[in-house]
Amino acid sequence: xxxxxxxxxxxxxxxxxxxxxxxxxxxxxxxxxxxxxxxxxxxxxxxxxxxxxxxxxxxxxxxxxxxxxxxxxxxxxxxxxxxxxxxxxxxxxxxxxxxxxxxxxxxxxxxxxxxxxxxxxxxxxxxxxxxxxxxxxxxxxxxxxxxxxxxxxxxxxxxxxxxxxxxxxxxxxxxxxxxxxxxxxxxxxxxxxxxxxxxxxxxxxxxxxxxxxxxxxxxxxxxxxxxxxxxxxxxxxxxxxxxxxxxxxxxxxxxxxxxxxxxxxxxxxxxxxxxxxxxxxxxxxxxxxxxxxxxxxxxxxxxxxxxxxxxxxxxxxxxxxxxxxxx
Amino acid sequence: xxxxxxxxxxxxxxxxxxxxxxxxxxxxxxxxxxxxxxxxxxxxxxxxxxxxxxxxxxxxxxxxxxxxxxxxxxxxxxxxxxxxxxxxxxxxxxxxxxxxxxxxxxxxxxxxxxxxxxxxxxxxxxxxxxxxxxxxxxxxxxxxxxxxxxxxxxxxxxxxxxxxxxxxxxxxxxxxxxxxxxxxxxxxxxxxxxxxxxxxxxxxxxxxxxxxxxxxxxxxxxxxxxxxxxxxxxxxxxxxxxxxxxxxxxx
Numbered sequence: 001x002x003x004x005x006x007x008x009x010x011x012x013x014x015x016x017x018x019x020x021x022x023x024x025x026x027x028x029x030x031x032x033x034x035x036x037x038x039x040x041x042x043x044x045x046x047x048x049x050x051x052x053x054x055x056x057x058x059x060x061x062x063x064x065x066x067x068x069x070x071x072x073x074x075x076x077x078x079x080x081x082x083x084x085x086x087x088x089x090x091x092x093x094x095x096x097x098x099x100x101x102x103x104x105x106x107x108x109x110x111x112x113x114x115x116x117x118x119x120x121x122x123x124x125x126x127x128x129x130x131x132x133x134x135x136x137x138x139x140x141x142x143x144x145x146x147x148x149x150x151x152x153x154x155x156x157x158x159x160x161x162x163x164x165x166x167x168x169x170x171x172x173x174x175x176x177x178x179x180x181x182x183x184x185x186x187x188x189x190x191x192x193x194x195x196x197x198x199x200x201x202x203x204x205x206x207x208x209x210x211x212x213x214x215x216x217x218x219x220x221x222x223x224x225x226x227x228x229x230x231x232x233x234x235x236x237x238x239x240x241x242x243x244x245x246x247x248x249x250x251x252x253x254x255x256x257x258x259x260x261x262x263x264x265x266x267x268x269x270x271x272x273x274x275x276x277x278x279x280x281x282x283x284x285x286x287x288x289x290x291x292x293x294x295x296x297x298x299x300x301x302x303x304x305x306x307x308x309x310x311x312x313x314x315x316x317x318x319x320x321x322x323x324x325x326x327x
Numbered sequence: 328x329x330x331x332x333x334x335x336x337x338x339x340x341x342x343x344x345x346x347x348x349x350x351x352x353x354x355x356x357x358x359x360x361x362x363x364x365x366x367x368x369x370x371x372x373x374x375x376x377x378x379x380x381x382x383x384x385x386x387x388x389x390x391x392x393x394x395x396x397x398x399x400x401x402x403x404x405x406x407x408x409x410x411x412x413x414x415x416x417x418x419x420x421x422x423x424x425x426x427x428x429x430x431x432x433x434x435x436x437x438x439x440x441x442x443x444x445x446x447x448x449x450x451x452x453x454x455x456x457x458x459x460x461x462x463x464x465x466x467x468x469x470x471x472x473x474x475x476x477x478x479x480x481x482x483x484x485x486x487x488x489x490x491x492x493x494x495x496x497x498x499x500x501x502x503x504x505x506x507x508x509x510x511x512x513x514x515x516x517x518x519x520x521x522x523x524x525x526x527x528x529x530x531x532x533x534x535x536x537x538x539x540x541x542x543x544x545x546x547x548x549x550x551x552x553x554x555x556x557x558x559x560x561x562x563x564x565x566x567x568x569x570x571x572x573x574x575x576x577x578x
Contacts, residue, residue: 177433177443180426180429180430181430181433183421184426187421187464188417190380190401191419192402192434193401194405194412194413194480195430195431195434195479195480195483196403196406196483197402197434
């Protein structure tokens, strides 16, 4: 079962409903744009969390998959004139290829090699996009992509729907025996091996799943911006995604979605601070991570859920509640 | 009938250190065998070699039920039926007690679709951790972590259970409980158990046969009664100040 409580389902519906209604209540292309970007970041954050949040193997180069997905979309759409819808499966496939390229040699090792290989993979790809500028358009990137869906609102709903579907799939996986094994890998790899679990297989498979969805998100982003540039591979993108996951609540899958949307909206709301924006943003982040080291979104929801259940049941279920706190 | 575990010519060098020297043994089904030896005798190295965590020097033979397991990765060996515990408890931190046991059963996949949670609860009951299923494993006491390790190892339904110093760090009451548990598992399921120990007291009443190691080599083998009178064993133990009181007590 994906959702453990009726309250979870209610909250998920309320959240998706709010996200869907917002652009209808405040119809502006600016808001739709912000929400679209936040939903794409949600896809990236949730896909990062599935691999790294559950197994504890930090991936410092998620932008590698994003950039590969986006450039695949760019090349296919402009050089080969392919239908934009081909970009999604192709972007996923290429991201998976890169995941195997980095994951197969490094995920069998202990130590920081995987994190470093992902980081350098993203940096190398960014440089390569500049070095082979004749083919990649260099700093300018590739321009003139066709949109996936002409209507901006329609595209937003498509991205939102994809985000919901991906989150549901990853949540179901995370709460299955698969997810239990991934969390056990985080706990102790040697014990996993002693229990007969092929640790390397599970790590690589989860990276492949993570990469596929990040690549799809990259392709969507390309067809949203109608342009791709080497900036997509930037390390700062990966760091932003990790920050979103931390704010959302690492390893909770649904939390990072909230974290991503929250931080994208926060960035926009802080525009009025002008040049102080980054300062305020950083201070807010530091405060959140300092006072809430397990994150903001998921822990807050767990507490609220506990409160609501207590209200509903009278205060008769402290035991069930305590158990839920640990869940 | 072939022996459950047949080991021959097992050697391991760590650089210049000959950690295990020409080790050989056969273990029959249903036996409880103790591996005795002072610290640094090569006991844990032996386990790591048997379970595939480190590769032995060339020329070794390790066969489970007549089938060579040499060169297989640890998870393959585990799923063939060798479960082990670790000297320092290594639970899956961040998981609950019950989840720890369930993960132990997932690797072997002997019973696809079976209710792993029910079996996990039953195992926890047997090791005396009933009622603590939903507790995060990190808050368990050391003795409880040891019980959990054994429940986790049993969850895989092993044919051979390797326990690495299961009594280390336990009080005498906990030791008696744990011995009773090992005896019970052995009696009920006919499970073959090998355990490592450098303490003699609990060990002696538990095992049927002892293999004594020192400096990586077998120095004696026999019944517990014979082992404690064996001159080589006495020398290995009395020769070490720290171990002397233990050995004297057991003898």
